[in-house]
Amino acid sequence: MIVAGIDMGSLTTKAAIVEDFDLISHSIGRSGVNVVEIARHVMNEALGKVGLSSQDVERIVATGYGRISLPFAHRTITEITCNARGLHQQFPDSKIIIDIGGQDTKVIRLGPDGTVENFTMNDKCAAGTGRFLEVAAQTLEVDIDALAELSSQSRNTIEISSTCTVFAQTEIVSMMARQTPREDIIAALHVSIARRVFGLFCSLRTEGPIVMTGGVAKNSGVVRALENLIKRRLFIPENPQIWTAFGAALFGEKKQ
Amino acid sequence: MEAILEKFIVLCEDPYGRLNDWKIENRKEVIGCLPMYVPEELIAAAGMLPVILLGSMKSVTKANKHLLTMTCEELRSTYDMLLNGRFEFIDGVVMPLICDQIRFAGDLWDMDHPFPFFHQIWLSARMDDLGKEFLMNEFHRFKEHLEEYSGREISSHAIEKSIHTYNQNRALLRRLYELKGANPALMTADDFMKVVISSMTMPKETHTELLVELVSAAEELKAPDTVDKTPLLLLGHPCAAPEKELIDLIEELGGVIIDDDLYTGYRYFSTDAELNGNPMESLADRFMKGVPCPIKHHPGQFKNEPGSPMGYPGFIIDFFKKSKARGILFLQTMFCDPYDWEFPSLKERLEEERIPFQKIATGLESHSIEPLRTRLAAFLEVLEK
Numbered sequence: 169m170i171v172a173g174i175d176m177g178s179l180t181t182k183a184a185i186v187e188d189f190d191l192i193s194h195s196i197g198r199s200g201v202n203v204v205e206i207a208r209h210v211m212n213e214a215l216g217k218v219g220l221s222s223q224d225v226e227r228i229v230a231t232g233y234g235r236i237s238l239p240f241a242h243r244t245i246t247e248i249t250c251n252a253r254g255l256h257q258q259f260p261d262s263k264i265i266i267d268i269g270g271q272d273t274k275v276i277r278l279g280p281d282g283t284v285e286n287f288t289m290n291d292k293c294a295a296g297t298g299r300f301l302e303v304a305a306q307t308l309e310v311d312i313d314a315l316a317e318l319s320s321q322s323r324n325t326i327e328i329s330s331t332c333t334v335f336a337q338t339e340i341v342s343m344m345a346r347q348t349p350r351e352d353i354i355a356a357l358h359v360s361i362a363r364r365v366f367g368l369f370c371s372l373r374t375e376g377p378i379v380m381t382g383g384v385a386k387n388s389g390v391v392r393a394l395e396n397l398i399k400r401r402l403f404i405p406e407n408p409q410i411w412t413a414f415g416a417a418l419f420g421e422k423k424q
Numbered sequence: 425m426e427a428i429l430e431k432f433i434v435l436c437e438d439p440y441g442r443l444n445d446w447k448i449e450n451r452k453e454v455i456g457c458l459p460m461y462v463p464e465e466l467i468a469a470a471g472m473l474p475v476i477l478l479g480s481m482k483s484v485t486k487a488n489k490h491l492l493t494m495t496c497e498e499l500r501s502t503y504d505m506l507l508n509g510r511f512e513f514i515d516g517v518v519m520p521l522i523c524d525q526i527r528f529a530g531d532l533w534d535m536d537h538p539f540p541f542f543h544q545i546w547l548s549a550r551m552d553d554l555g556k557e558f559l560m561n562e563f564h565r566f567k568e569h570l571e572e573y574s575g576r577e578i579s580s581h582a583i584e585k586s587i588h589t590y591n592q593n594r595a596l597l598r599r600l601y602e603l604k605g606a607n608p609a610l611m612t613a614d615d616f617m618k619v620v621i622s623s624m625t626m627p628k629e630t631h632t633e634l635l636v637e638l639v640s641a642a643e644e645l646k647a648p649d650t651v652d653k654t655p656l657l658l659l660g661h662p663c664a665a666p667e668k669e670l671i672d673l674i675e676e677l678g679g680v681i682i683d684d685d686l687y688t689g690y691r692y693f694s695t696d697a698e699l700n701g702n703p704m705e706s707l708a709d710r711f712m713k714g715v716p717c718p719i720k721h722h723p724g725q726f727k728n729e730p731g732s733p734m735g736y737p738g739f740i741i742d743f744f745k746k747s748k749a750r751g752i753l754f755l756q757t758m759f760c761d762p763y764d765w766e767f768p769s770l771k772e773r774l775e776e777e778r779i780p781f782q783k784i785a786t787g788l789e790s791h792s793i794e795p796l797r798t799r800l801a802a803f804l805e806v807l808e809k
Contacts (some may be wrong), residue, residue: 233798248802272795286807291785292796373775 170220171227173254173416174207175247176234178268179298180383183211184413185218185225189257189421191220199270203234231412233271237265245419247412248274248287255284255414257381257407262390263376266365266394266402267412268384270298275368288368293332296364298383301331304357307340308350319389322355336360355389360366362364362393369398381408425641429611429619431634434440436618439625440505441476444513446626447710455572456503456514457730459663460522460687460717461547463563465697467518468628469578470570473516476624477502477511477602490532491687496759498663499529506537516541516573516707522719541573543594551712553723561707568703583703590697593628596635597693600642605682605748607647608655613681614671617688621665629679653680654807657749660739660756660763661786662687662717669793670786674753677801683747685740694725701726715739718766736766739772744779750807752781753800 175182178197185193200206211228215221230241230251238244243383247269250400256263256278265276271294279285290296305312326348328336336357343353346354361384378400384390395402445738447454453472455673457464463473487504500571505511516539519530527544536540536600546562549553571578597620604610611619658666658681665688674681684690697703697710716722716739725735746753752774756763757769767783774781781805784796 246798246802246805248798272798283809284802286780287802287806289799291799336493 169226170224171229171417172211173250173413173418173420174211174228174232174235174238174241175250175410175416176203176207176230176232176238176411177247177270177383178233178272179302180257180409181206181210181232181234182410183207183214184254184362184410184417185211185214185220186414186417186421189418190419191258191414193220193371194407196327196359196409200257202373203221203237204239207234208217208240212221212225220370229420231418243419244369245397245416247422248276248289249284249377250415251381251418252276252278252282252284253418254411254413255381255405257418258411258414259379259403262375262379262403264374265373266362266369266378266380266385268297268380268382269390270302270366271384273297273365273368273382275372277372277374286372286373290364290368291414293334295333296361296368299363300336301357301384301387302352303333303337304340307337308344308353310350310354310408313386314350315358316387316389318351319355322349324349325354325355327353328353328356328360330370333402346417358387358389358393361390362397365394365398377403379405381405381411383409385409425610425638425642425645426608426640428634428638429615430631432619432622432763433615435622435626435679439621440510441474441623446473447513448487453515455516455517455541456511456520458520459498460520460691460719461580461711462518462520462545463566463711465583465586465703465707466563466567466570466578466792468575469582472515472570472574473627475514475626476621477505477514477517478621478624478697480505481809482508484530490536491529494586494759495529496523496525496663496744497759498757498762499525501664503532503543506533515539516543519544522544525759525761533749536773541569543569547719549719549721551716551720556712558707559711560570560704562705563704581708584699587697587699587703587706589628589632591633593623593632594693594696596632596639597623599639601690601693603639603642607645608651608653608680608682609648610642610645612672612675614668617665617671617686620692624688624692628782629646637805651680653678654751655680655682655747656807657682657685657740657744657752658684658689659752660686662691662757662763664688664757666755666786668792670755670784670796673793673797674800677797679753679800683743683749685743691717718762719747737770739775740770741777750778750780751803751804754781754783755786756783757786779806 171186173184181199182196191212195210197210227242229243231247232237235244267274272290276287277285380402455467456477467474477496484500484504486507487500550560641714656679695714699708722735
């Protein structure tokens with residue numbers, strides 16, 4: 169049985185193709201205005217990689233912010249439940265998930281059966297999310313994927329004091345005007361994000377192995393900053409963006 | 425049922441605008457009471473109409489010039505309504521000193537817009553004998569001030585009669601709450617709140633007449649055998665009604681509020697003043713024995729403190745266990761000191777008891793509903809598993 173999970177996030181859309189509970193293919197594309205077309209395209213791309221087409225898919229489960237806009241989905245489930253389901257299936261030891269996506273950050277605690285026991289997320293602003301990094305990268309005129317490497321070259325510790333994305337941008341512009349090394353600014357940004365996430369993390373009981381997912385998990389600078397605050401190692405799975413889509417697909421399988 | 429419910433909804437469309445007309449028609453003085461816990465019965469016994477002043481959902485404009493941005497939104501909103509002439513119909517105002525912020529806001533109201541009658545009541549924070557004695561003195565001071573202002577003595581008989589009127593209204597609201605708990609499809613949670621809010625903003629006798637009709641219509645409706653929704657206990661949001669959009673979203677996503685401790689809900693009508701020959705004491709007892717609240721301290725509620733370990737967290741756990749709710753939604757009004765201070769101990773106790781809960785920060789004007797959709801939906805999924 170082939171099932172598909174589509175995670176329509178604010179910055180990227182992810183599709184996971186699952187056969188008998190195994191991930192057989194995935195694809196990631198940039199989200200945009202036409203969410204339905206993008207979702208269809210990303211899913212078809214993932215199917216094409218393994219020689220399948222949409223005709224072969226029995227059930228499609230949508231998740232993420234755009235989930236309610238997908239007319240061809242058979243079911244919609246929130247990304248929190250899907251993320252937990254996907255990670256528990258693939259990494260059964262996980263107890264805590266830190267997921268930093270484009271516009272929100274979630275800390276999820278899993279129960280003994282791998283379902284969500286409790287969770288918390290940012291609800292007032294986008295500071296401490298992927299959007300924060302994206303705005304900063306634009307301001308610094310660097311590619312977002314280069315942020316981690318650049319921050320590792322930082323030699324001086326500086327502070328980004330603002331927790332607001334827009335005000336932080338102003339702060340970055342001032343630092344650039346004062347010729348503060350770009351590497352130091354980026355390292356400070358990573359610490360700033362990590363502090364926001366750490367605040368959420370502290371609001372839950374967090375014993376057990378921690379897994380980090382979402383686009384920001386690809387940034388080793390943020391991961392390091394977060395590990396320094398939490399004082400524990402974070403496990404970063406391969407392709408950290410796709411596990412929510414994978415979890416969504418699992419909900420499409422007949423046997424739960 | 426729908427026709428009678430519609431009357432309450434209409435009453436809440438512009439409650440304060442309606443009171444302007446009511447006042448002209450009835451030539452009676454109106455006293456505005458800020459939330460919570462003003463003994464309205466005394467004002468009614470003095471021949472005046474007590475009206476609860478609730479903030480509106482509209483953006484705050486003029487008040488921002490006078491108040492700190494960290495002032496809670498109920499106080500910012502009501503003060504803004506005052507400055508924008510929305511409370512022209514009131515002759516006086518009563519401020520219950522339930523938190524630090526209202527003390528300062530009270531002085532501001534009195535300075536900026538002096539009313540013929542202005543009174544601040546200290547409510548006892550300690551729920552013990554000393555606290556009751558203090559509260560009795562405060563209620564007597566309030567009564568004397570009302571007598572001085574109205575030029576009429578407020579007899580014990582008048583207070584007892586007023587208490588009886590209020591108890592009647594509360595009993596009907598409790599009956600409706602019970603019926604709605606058994607049959608959540610009876611009306612939306614927002615409509616139920618409108619029934620309560622209308623009681624706060626009109627003469628109790630008139631409200632009771634309408635309520636009798638509503639309750640008897642509700643009693644005739646048969647509750648369905650099963651409810652295909654996730655029952656919730658809604659907490660927090662003191663001093664003002666939560667946004668309609670938020671309440672509607674909870675229901676749209678498959679939740680149903682079957683119990684609450686909101687001021688514009690169960691908290692307002694949960695406790696009667698029991699008549700025992702001393703009506704002033706009955707009013708004090710109503711507050712002292714009423715449902716626990718973050719503004720009240722019950723000796724024994726802290727760890728290692730002598731007394732009985734009730735207090736707000738204990739009350740909520742007990743309330744939840746008796747309720748059919750599967751989880752708790754805690755609406756935390758931004759900048760509400762008493763609830764902010766209470767939440768950590770409540771959270772600790774809920775986690776100890778393994779009661780599922782979600783806290784949502786809310787505000788009258790600073791709130792964005794859409795980001796909450798995922799959060800609420802995920803919480804309901806957790807409860808459904």
